[in-house]
Amino acid sequence: MPGSAAGGIQDACSVASEQRHGEINVSIWYNNVPHPKLIEYKKDQNWVRKSGDYLVFPGGGTQFKEGVTSYIQFIEKILPSIEWGKHTRVVLDVGCGVASFGGYLLDKSVLTMSFAPKDEHEAQIQFALERGIPAFLAVIGTQKLTFPDNVFDMIHCARCRVHWDADGGMPLLELNRILRPGGFFIWSxxxxxxxxxxxxxxxxxMVALTEAFCWKVVAKETDAAGIGVVIYQKPVSNSCYEGRKADNPPICLQNRSHEISWYSPLGYCLPRIPVPQSGQESNWPISWPERLTNRPPSSQDGSNSISSENFLNDMTQWDMLVSKIYLHDLGIDWLKVRNVMDMNAGFGGFAAALINQPLWVMNVVPIHGPDTLPIIFDRGLIGVYHDWCEAFNTYPRTYDLLHSSFLFGGLAQRCDLVEVAMEMDRILRPGGWVLVQDTIEMLQKIQPILISLHWETTLHNQKFLVCKKGLWRPAN
Structure with a gap:
């Protein structure tokens, strides 16, 4: 069924097959995301064009008059210390549109989490995910984003349509919460x-807010097309907070600093800057790619403390499992895999072991388990908190492969595994794979449920369940 929604994985992969590692899809099948409204609405800004059976993404945008590549180069020119792909590795793009900013940064070894709401433009995040760019649905409204404090190296907003000064600046306070000390906020x-x-x-x-937050303007320039950019930097210590004439916003209470941001209301306060551990110069991770394999700063604080030996053992075990079994013995065609989700990510070892493959991994940390998400970000990877008894914020047919390691035992105590399987079916592309590592007892419980969805299933070594989703769908 060329171009149909049900056959989308085949078509998406055929378009992606000519892409090299680190590059994004410059075109996708129109029938996979048949939403012409954005094409018409943004036709003068070169976001996306229809060309025959394809949607083509030229790299334009509201603020990218000379193209997104020129825009990225301009940012590095006015702030050389940003060091794309070395000092700056993990980025959040707010109101990302079709995510061209994050997509083109992949060539610079920058991993960008792009997000936007479903609005009148329709399906922008679906465009991004179809191109193979990390993205998910979210909005800065009344609740915190599902990220830890102090994790993003940089946050970007290009005409993202967020009123940063609303409610006394609470949306901007949320960005301050998740931005790493010393990190940059780029506003165009x-x-x-x-x-x-x-x-x-x-x-x-904005001037009043950023001064109250102790953000410093480190660059403010206009490019050749007349587009202005200002870059702020978050402080690296609490001295400015304590020296303000007015304690507004107030400094947050210490006992809230390690709460998981899940259904948490936005807060009107400034979290304290973490004090580096003895022997550390700062809380900033070392340069990429070394930060992937070095024990992260967040692994050494009281809430997430793991020993160097445990971290090394976890990394070694995942390297062996992925290289010896996952990539060769399970019958998965990894050439057709771009969007991957690890449903129970731990320290991010699965994603780290796949780092040289032409794919990206959404690391999901369940809210009822250990809070390892700060460690994942410190390693230069991306992820979110989630409760698998609920739906995940993404479009249907989004991911090429779902991975689960010892997740279902805990879930079975709280929710119906049939409903979890249905959610997995919703977000998995036709032709996509599910790879489950679990106890044999749990695998035997899960396998009949997945067979009932008309998936092909194979049990390997009584340890791994490999499933492939077909093109079947219920009759109307």
Whole structure:
């Protein structure tokens, strides 16, 4: 069924097959994401065009007048210390559109988590995921984003349509919470470079907020196309907070610093900057790619403490499992895998072992287990918190492969495994794979459920269940 929704995985892979490692799909099948509204609405800004049976992404955008590559180079020119792919590895792109910014940064070894809500433009995140770019549905509204404190090296907003000064600046406070001390916030929007009264009022509000947050302007320039960019840097110590004339916003209470952000309301406070452990110069991870295999700073604090030996053993075990079994013995065609989800990510060992493969991994840390997500980010990987008794914020037919390691035993105590399997079926592409490592008792419980979904299933060595989703769907 060429171009059909049910056959999307075959078509997505045929388009992606010519892509090299680190590159993104510059075109996708139109019938996989048949939403022409964005094409018409943004036709003058070169976001996306329809060309025959394909959607083509030229790398344009509202703020990318000279193309996204030129925009990325301009940022590095005005702030050389950003060091794409070395100092700056993990990025959040707010209101990402079709995620061209994050997609083109892949060539620079930068891993970008792009997000946007489902709005009147329709399916922007679906476009991004179809291209093989990390993205998910989210909004900065009344609740915290599902990320830990102090984890993103950089946050980016290009006309992201968020009112940062709303509710006393609570949306910007949320960015401050998840931005790493010393990290950068890049804002490209009309208040930065236009002088009409409306834009100036927004700019003045932003100045007041960022000064109250102790953010420092480290660059403010206009490119050749007349687009302005301002770059702020978060402080690396609490001295500025303590020296403010007015304690507004107040400093957060210490006992809330390690709460998992799951159904948590936005807070009107500034989290304290973590004090580096003795022997550390700062809480910033070492340069990429060394940070992937070095014991992270977050693994040494009281809440997430793991020994160097345990970290090394975990990394070694995953390297052996992936290289010896996953990539060769289980019959998975890894050439057709781009979007991967690890449903119970631990320290991110599965994703780290796949780092040289042309794919990306969404590391999911279940909210009822150990909070290892800060460690995952410190390693230069991306992920979110989630409760697998609920739906995951993504479009249907999003991921090529789902991986689960000893997840279902704990889930079975709290929710119906049939419903979990149905959610997995929803987010997995037709032709995609599920790889489950678990006890033989649990595998025997799960296998009949997945067979009932018309998946092909194979049990390997009484330890691994490998499933492949077909093109079957229920009759209307």
């Amino acid at each position: 929007a009309t208040p930065v470079y236009r002088s009409d009264s409306r834009d100036q009022n927004v700019w003045n509000a």
